[in-house]
Amino acid sequence: MLCTASYSIANEEKVFFSSVWDSFDNNTDDVPISNSFRYRTSKELNGSAYWGLRHHYSGGGYVANLGNTKLEASTVSATLKKYKWIDDYTTAIFIEFSIYNANTGLFNLVMLVIEFAAGGDVVSHANIDSVQLYRYNGANGVFSLLTEIGCLIFIVVITAMEIRRLIHEKARYFTNGWNLIQLITIVFFLVAMSMYAIRSVMTQRLITIMMNNRESVTNFQAITLYNGYFLLFLGGVSFFVHIQFLHVxxxxxxxxxxxxxxxxxxxxxxxxxxxxxxxxxxxxxxxxxxxxxxxxxxxxxxxxxxxxxxxxxxxxxxxxxxxxxxxxxxxxxxxxxxxxxxxxxxxxxxxxxxxxxxxxKRETWAKDTEVMDHLKHMIVSMITGEDSKGQRTY
Incomplete structure (x- = not known):
């Protein structure tokens, strides 16, 4: 039985190897090396850190491209098995692939994770995300673009109004709880817009890479990460907006x-x-x-x-x-x-x-609720032609 140290980002292996995990001199050009035994950082892979069930991973590692067909995948897998690419020192295996649905325009991103603990037990789980890369294609795309522009104008106006109120009221602005909720909503919305902008830039860069080299390996992990952040802050905006309905x-x-x-x-x-x-x-x-x-x-x-x-x-x-x-x-x-x-x-x-x-204490309430009663009576009188006492208004 082989005892190995528990994994952490600090003691993660980051050196280059030749076949069968044999160390070699990085300055030696005549030693053949497979890309599968070459450490690649998360920046090189366009990835991000990942929280697993057992450990927190940096997003870098040793990558093997299984190709685009079943035959290629079988050949590469057999070669990796021959050279013991997965051995006793392997901490986790990430299997990533994407499927494009032309009917919906969604990329379905699948990540299968298998983690090996120092004690020998194995846990596995899967993450499945859907991302729409081509957002502005067709009639729905034009509608989405116009909606986003209108939303941007709206938040700019609301932010300017709140800043003006804050300058005018100064410290008194923070004594009103509804003002604080409005301020939190605006901050969450601005952060959500930032996440959306970052995701859009990364999406355009990824699409360019895919169009220039269709055989290249595309990593959607960073896009799904920022998409999750965007949805998280957007959910916070929705929550606080619904809270403000109590005031409205x-x-x-x-x-x-x-x-x-x-x-x-x-x-x-x-x-x-x-x-x-x-x-x-x-x-x-x-x-x-x-x-x-x-x-x-x-x-x-x-x-x-x-x-x-x-x-x-x-x-x-x-x-x-x-x-x-x-x-x-x-x-x-x-x-x-x-x-x-x-x-x-x-x-x-x-x-x-x-x-x-x-x-x-209901008798001490303000008379605000009488406004709704008055509006209701006005609407009823307009429809039926009778006032609140049952008399004709004409």
């Missing part, structure tokens, strides 16, 4: 009630939320350490997602029990019971108390 629709009585409850509930909710995060973090850390052999708990990130699903009664008790025994199943039940009874019930009880207190 404050004239509706039910929305005014909801806003008042959330405002009064905020301080107590932050305290309970802090306790909830501590409890959830403690249970999740224990699950990530003890349930590593269970699917869905291999890493802390995956264990956190499984913990949230367990709070909503979505968990496989038999799978956990078979892998960890009765103590593991009992621990999972304790977690679900704790989060449901001690946390969720506390939140609901506090919410009910706050709602009761708000309802008792």
């Amino acid at each position: 629709l404050r004239y509706v009585q039910s929305i005014a009630l909801l806003t008042s409850v959330l405002t009064s509930y905020m301080k107590d909710m932050l305290g309970i939320g802090y306790a909830t995060v501590l409890i959830l973090f403690s249970f999740t850390t224990t699950m990530a350490l003890c349930f590593q052999q269970v699917e869905g708990y291999e890493t802390f990130y995956m264990a956190f997602g499984s913990s949230l699903s367990s709070m909503m009664q979505k968990f496989d008790f038999l799978k956990v029990t078979e892998a960890t025994g009765l103590p593991g199943g009992a621990f999972l039940l304790i977690f679900v019971t704790t989060m449901k009874i001690l946390v969720i019930n506390f939140l609901i009880s506090l919410l009910n108390e706050t709602l009761s207190a708000i309802k008792q």
Whole structure:
């Protein structure tokens, strides 16, 4: 049995080898070398760092091109096997390929990852992403371009208005919570636009490479990375915009009630939320350490997602029990019971108390809700020809 050190980016092998991983002098020109045994950086590969289930990888490594046909792939694979390209020192294998769907114009990017731990166990997973490289082709492309231009003009105008308000109000601007939400929304949108611009530049460069050399190996990893960042910040923009609807629709009585409850509930909710995060973090850390052999708990990130699903009664008790025994199943039940009874019930009880207190103060609300009632009566009178008292208006 061969014992190897645990992998890290710091001790990653970065030298050139000849066949069968024999070291050679880089200055010796007459020694034949295969590109598969030559280390290439992430910059050379147009790639980026990657978080695996076991380690964090730099994005560089030793690359073998399997070609564009099944015969080429079989020949290259046999050669790599002959020269032991995959050996006991291999930490991870990344298999990347892309498929173009002409009907939708999408590139489907597939990455199969196989990781080898120092103890000998093997884990595998797959990432599948879809990216639209040709965005402005056809009628839909023109519509997308016009929409993006309109969106750019809109955000420039909104940003200018907020900057003018900030200069005028100065420190008072930050005392209004809705102003802070608006400011966060603008910042998220600007960052999303930056990610979109970077992705567009990289896409055009990649398309140029593909058109000039159709046999070249194209790496979409960096594009998918920035596309993920773009979608992440765009999702944040969507979230905060929906939050602002509570302020826009404050004239509706039910929305005014909801806003008042959330405002009064905020301080107590932050305290309970802090306790909830501590409890959830403690249970999740224990699950990530003890349930590593269970699917869905291999890493802390995956264990956190499984913990949230367990709070909503979505968990496989038999799978956990078979892998960890009765103590593991009992621990999972304790977690679900704790989060449901001690946390969720506390939140609901506090919410009910706050709602009761708000309802008792409804007579002190502003008259904003009467605006909606007035508009509703006007619309009804225009349609039916009767006022609120049932009398004809003509």
